[in-house]
Every structure is written in C-alpha cells, then in structure tokens.
Amino acid sequence: MADHATLVKPPPIDPSKSSIENVLELTELSAIAPDLYTNTRPLWHPPGARGIYGGAVIAQCLSAAQRTVPSNFTIHSMHCYFVLAGDAEIPVMYYVEHVREGKSFATRTVQARQRGKCIFTTTMSFVREKSGGKKTINHAVPLPEGLDKPSAPNGEEEGDSPFISHRIEMLNKDSKNPHEKRTRQWIKARGRISEAGGHQAHLSALAYISDSYFIGTVSRIHDLWRFGAPSSNKTEGKESTLKDDMAQREAYVKKLKESEGYGHDLNNEAGRPEIGMMVSLDHTIYFHEPRAFRADEWMFTEMFSPWSGDGRGVVTQHMFAADGTLVATCFQEGVVRLKEERAPKASKL
Structure with missing residues (x-):
C-alpha cells in the first residue's frame, strides 16, 4: 500500500x-x-x-x-x-x-x-430538525459593518484549490494588544455544489474551509516570521526541488504583500521573531444554521485570539453567510513555538 x-x-x-x-x-x-x-x-x-x-x-x-x-x-x-x-x-x-x-x-x-x-x-x-420546540430564544453575533462583498476574486480564481479566498486588511492592525486584532477574509467553495450533494455537501465544504489560516492567526497578530527554510516534502506525489520550493515561497510572500504588506523579505531582514513550530492540536465547530447557507457563495470569516502562552495559542472564528447569518463558530488550539537561537559552543581551554 x-x-x-x-x-x-x-x-x-x-x-x-x-x-x-x-x-x-x-x-x-x-x-x-x-x-x-x-x-x-x-x-x-x-x-x-x-x-x-x-x-x-x-x-x-x-x-x-x-x-x-x-x-x-x-x-x-x-x-x-x-x-x-x-x-x-x-x-x-x-x-x-x-x-x-x-x-x-x-x-x-x-x-x-x-x-x-x-x-x-x-x-x-x-x-x-425542528426538535427545539415551537418557541425558542434567539440571538447571534452580527456581521461586522462596513464590509463590501467581493465583486470578483481579483485573480484568485486561478489555481487548483477547491475554494477561493479574498483576504482583507486586519482589523486593529496597529493595536499594541494582540487580542484586539482581527484577521478577516471572504471565502467560498469553487464552482457550484451539486443539488445531489444536498445540505451535507455544503456542511462538509464549510468544515474543509474552516481550517484555512486558522492557527496562523496567532502568528499574524504577533507579526511573527513564518517562512522556514525550503523543505524536501513531496507535493502531489513528486519530490519538490529546491527551485520549486523557493518559487512557491516567493509566490506566497507576494500574496502576503498584497494582503498584509509584508513585502519580499525572504531572509527576514526586519529581524522579526521566527516561528519554530506551528501545528494544530484540536479543532471545534459549532454549526448554528446548518441548512441556511451555501458554501459556494461568499462567506465572511473573522478570527481573533483570546490567549497564547506556554508554546500554544487559541483562536476563535466566526463564519457568516453574506446576508449576515452567523453560520458557525469555531475554535482551534495549536502549538506555536518560537525558534530559539542556539547558544554558541563553549571554547575549549
């Protein structure tokens, strides 16, 4: 196998x-x-x-x-x-x-x-379905104001990703308090989900999309450098060459320049603290309106982190349909460790 x-x-x-x-x-x-x-x-x-x-x-x-x-x-x-x-x-x-x-x-x-x-x-x-009773209590976090739904993906239709994202500027980007910052994006599944897929296909698509840029929110609100050395991982069954890996990194940094203003700082000349390890540990999704949205139409997501420490971080995500319906609330905790500089070897006497 x-x-x-x-x-x-x-x-x-x-x-x-x-x-x-x-x-x-x-x-x-x-x-x-x-x-x-x-x-x-x-x-x-x-x-x-x-x-x-x-x-x-x-x-x-x-x-x-x-x-x-x-x-x-x-x-x-x-x-x-x-x-x-x-x-x-x-x-x-x-x-x-x-x-x-x-x-x-x-x-x-x-x-x-x-x-x-x-x-x-x-x-x-x-x-x-409809087991909550005839009378229910209702409230929901509202869709943030002043948002413009993308009229076009600005070139992000290109590529083979099964979903399209349109990232917008971080809210409270200049705040000194990381927990006040909000990372935001419009996102949707590519193409049109079939009628045969039913509401289940839209829910599975939302679950797939919910992991996009999630724990990475911690690195963004702390302005951490997150581009490690080129690896030799396999991509789509083929060994990545150093040239291919560098090209992928350069393309990603270019995208970041447009959305976050980082520029082509491939060598971290600004000297920002660097990520040594960042992986997801757990992931929770609460589906609020599971039959009241389409995952192939624009959804708005907003992420923020209430806490980080001890080499971990927690992120909360709200996912809205374009009409303002709060579709889901998600949580993720992950390992977020900084790269530590190696202490110089002691000289032999």
Missing part, C-alpha cells in the same frame, strides 16, 4: 460536481466492515507542512458520519483532535462508531487511521 495515495484507483473527475465535492469524495468499504470509508482521491499536502491539510480530514470525517444518520438529523457540533501528521502518500481509513441513537440527538465518533494508528479523532453530535 506504500506510495499509493488511495486504496483503489481514483475514478475520473465528475464534472457534475464542484471541485470540493470531488476532493472530498469517499469510497465506502462495506465489503470489509460496516461504516468504513476511505479517501477516493489523493489528499493535499501543503508545501512545507508536516502533513496533509487538516481541513480535508475534518471534512471527510464529517462526510462519513453524515452517511450514518437519518436525513432529518443535522450536525450541530464536532470536536476534533489532531493526533499524528497525515501522510499524503497512503490512504486514510475512516471508522465510524455509533455512540448513541436518540429521539432528538445522535452521537458519532470517527477515527482516521493510517498504518494502523489513529491520526485524527472526532466526536460529533447531530440534532433532529
């Missing part, structure tokens, strides 16, 4: 489905065991990252679990832990466990496993 990114050969891309639906497609393995699934297509390993993109595993776990609940039950919360870095070169196996079947709520756990080890685990709760 080594050096094979999927258990079976991927089928041709389905043109009737959006890019993100094809990316997140699952293969059911009922002949092996009930409620067992695997990724149909290779998963993305971001350049320089320790493993596969976490949003893909989050979304595929949700997609697998959604197949095991009645159609009138909808996800309202999922609590995830990243255990080990995923390997893009071998398949991921998703094991769904039925924890509880209730009249109003159902609970599932899903483990993503590679080489017999758990790389990711999540517990999800589903609620029966």
